[in-house]
Amino acid sequence: MLISSKGRYALRLMIYIAAFGDEAGHKVALREVAAGEDISLKYLEQLVRPLMQAGLLRSVRGKGGGYVLARPAEEIRAGDILRAAEGTTAPVACEGIEGACYRAGLCSTVKFWTGLDEVIERYVDGVTLAELARVPEIDLRLGPSA
Amino acid sequence: MLISSKGRYALRLMIYIAAFGDEAGHKVALREVAAGEDISLKYLEQLVRPLMQAGLLRSVRGKGGGYVLARPAEEIRAGDILRAAEGTTAPVACEGIEGACYRAGLCSTVKFWTGLDEVIERYVDGVTLAELARVPEIDLRLGPSA
DNA sequence: ATATAATCCGACTGATTCACTAGGAATACG
DNA sequence: CGTATTCCTAGTGAATCAGTCGGATTATAT
Numbered sequence: 001m002l003i004s005s006k007g008r009y010a011l012r013l014m015i016y017i018a019a020f021g022d023e024a025g026h027k028v029a030l031r032e033v034a035a036g037e038d039i040s041l042k043y044l045e046q047l048v049r050p051l052m053q054a055g056l057l058r059s060v061r062g063k064g065g066g067y068v069l070a071r072p073a074e075e076i077r078a079g080d081i082l083r084a085a086e087g088t089t090a091p092v093a094c095e096g097i098e099g100a101c102y103r104a105g106l107c108s109t110v111k112f113w114t115g116l117d118e119v120i121e122r123y124v125d126g127v128t129l130a131e132l133a134r135v136p137e138i139d140l141r142l143g144p145s146a
Numbered sequence: 147m148l149i150s151s152k153g154r155y156a157l158r159l160m161i162y163i164a165a166f167g168d169e170a171g172h173k174v175a176l177r178e179v180a181a182g183e184d185i186s187l188k189y190l191e192q193l194v195r196p197l198m199q200a201g202l203l204r205s206v207r208g209k210g211g212g213y214v215l216a217r218p219a220e221e222i223r224a225g226d227i228l229r230a231a232e233g234t235t236a237p238v239a240c241e242g243i244e245g246a247c248y249r250a251g252l253c254s255t256v257k258f259w260t261g262l263d264e265v266i267e268r269y270v271d272g273v274t275l276a277e278l279a280r281v282p283e284i285d286l287r288l289g290p291s292a
Numbered sequence: 293a294t295a296t297a298a299t300c301c302g303a304c305t306g307a308t309t310c311a312c313t314a315g316g317a318a319t320a321c322g
Numbered sequence: 323c324g325t326a327t328t329c330c331t332a333g334t335g336a337a338t339c340a341g342t343c344g345g346a347t348t349a350t351a352t
Contacts, residue, residue: 062320063326208349209297
């Protein structure tokens with residue numbers, strides 16, 4: 001699981017939709033996200049596509065349209081978003097499994113890398129979008145420099 | 147902490163040196179590693195440089211020379227190798243800390259990313275080179291396809 | 293001494309990915 | 323109809339990746 005800025009932006013996008021698109025199905029237009037999160041509209045359009053394909057978002061086209069979470073925020077995990085955004089979940093592709101696994105140390109590295117991936121997956125799947133979108137008042141009271 | 151093939155090769159290189167350069171200061175030449183691990187000599191030369199700078203390897207120049215672990219394998223952590231190989235430890239650079247932290251959800255994402263980084267660091271620093279270099283007989287008995 | 297084998301050093305390269313931008317088509321609301 | 327939105331495809335400059343290449347330096351072995 002490697003994380004580029006694509007994943008970071010996708011997370012911010014989803015958090016925004018979770019926070020401002022209320023449960024009554026209030027749609028969030030990308031133009032609004034672009035202004036609120038300071039990301040270009042055109043870039044957001046690209047970010048949204050894999051999230052749609054992954055079934056995390058639903059869209060309403062035309063004027064007044066926008067995006068809504070396809071599932072409640074409690075049921076969307078950060079891992080779902082990151083996996084969708086970062087094309088392949090390619091952690092550390094261990095291509096050495098077939099050919100060279102008899103070599104010294106290679107077996108142990110494969111175990112090492114898969115272990116690392118498990119640790120990461122467990123972490124990102126342990127955090128829900130609802131938790132990320134919930135901004136406690138304490139944090140709001142503290143300013144940017146706090 | 148993002149891991150490219152540079153980090154993977156560096157780990158294999160270090161494991162090889164740990165496994166075949168015995169404690170009596172037996173030097174391992176890159177030519178040997180190149181043959182054993184099927185990595186080009188020229189590429190290995192590049193990989194070795196940051197590992198030297200990080201103080202993980204010592205070198206002996208000239209004919210009959212090679213590389214030795216600068217510290218015992220028990221005191222070298224996988225994290226040390228990866229941090230050295232992958233230039234910057236750049237995990238998820240959160241540049242949003244100064245300016246936009248008051249925005250909705252951004253504080254929580256920063257916490258999320260730093261948490262992820264901690265999880266990764268804890269994992270890679272919890273594995274020593276000695277553990278990776280130790281190949282149990284069971285694994286040796288099983289063939290490549292096992 | 294000389295050939296050889298190794299570490300060192302810096303540049304270069306083709307391919308791919310990153311982080312966007314651009315233009316426009318389809319769709320639906322007013 | 324006009325406008326605001328999602329949708330689709332392409333392109334692009336910069337950076338990174340994964341190596342290659344040529345040679346300089348250093349020391350051992352013969």
